[in-house]
Amino acid sequence: KNQVEQSPQSLIILEGKNCTLQCNYTVSPFSNLRWYKQDTGRGPVSLTIMTFSENTKSNGRYTATLDADTKQSSLHITASQLSDSASYICVVSRMNNAGNMLTFGGGTRLMVKP
C-alpha cells in the first residue's frame, strides 16, 4: 500500500532554533518527493523537490535530504522565524500513464514562539 508517514505530528520551538522534520514512505514506483508548506487557511506551496538521484537540496533556510534506499526524507529548518509557523507536508509522487499520482503525509504542525 502506498503510504507516507510523518513525524513528529506537532512541534514547538523557540525563534532562532533549528528543527528537523521526518518523512518515511512506501510509495512505489518512486518518482519524486516534495515538501510543501501550508500556512493556516491557505493551500500548500512547494518548498523543495527531491528526485531519486538527489541526496540533499537547499532552499534558503530549508534543507531537504533523501535516502532512497531506506525511503526516508527529512526537512531541516535553520534559524527558525515566526513566519515558519505552519504545517509541513511530505508528498511522494509515482508516475504512470494517467499522470502524476500523489500520496500525502499527515503533516507536521510547527509552531515557532518568540
Add this chain to the structure above:
Amino acid sequence: EAGVAQSPRYKIIEKRQSVAFWCNPISGHATLYWYQQILGQGPKLLIQFQNNGVVDDSQLPKDRFSAERLKGVDSTLKIQPAKLEDSAVYLCASSPYKGTEAFFGQGTRLTVV
C-alpha cells in the same frame, strides 16, 4: 500567471443539505485534483481528472459525492446530502500533464451543522 481559483471560500450548511464547490485550474493544466483536508490532518485525494476523464476516484464516497470536469477545464464538486463528518477544507489543485508539482487553490472551508 493566475493561480488556481476556488469558490466559495467559506460555506456553512445544515446536515442533509446539498453544497457545490467550484474550481478553475491554471490555464493549460491537464490534471485536476480534489482533496478533502480534515482539521489537523494531511489532504486526502477524493478524485483526480486527466482532462475530462477520471483517473482515480477510489476514495470518493460516491453515494453522496460527485464531481465533474465536463470540458476539461473547470470542475465542480458536489455533496448531497451533507453529513457532519464532511466538515473540512476542500482543496483543488492542478498540474501540467505528467508535471511534478501540484499547484493548490486556497480551499473552501465547509462547516456542516
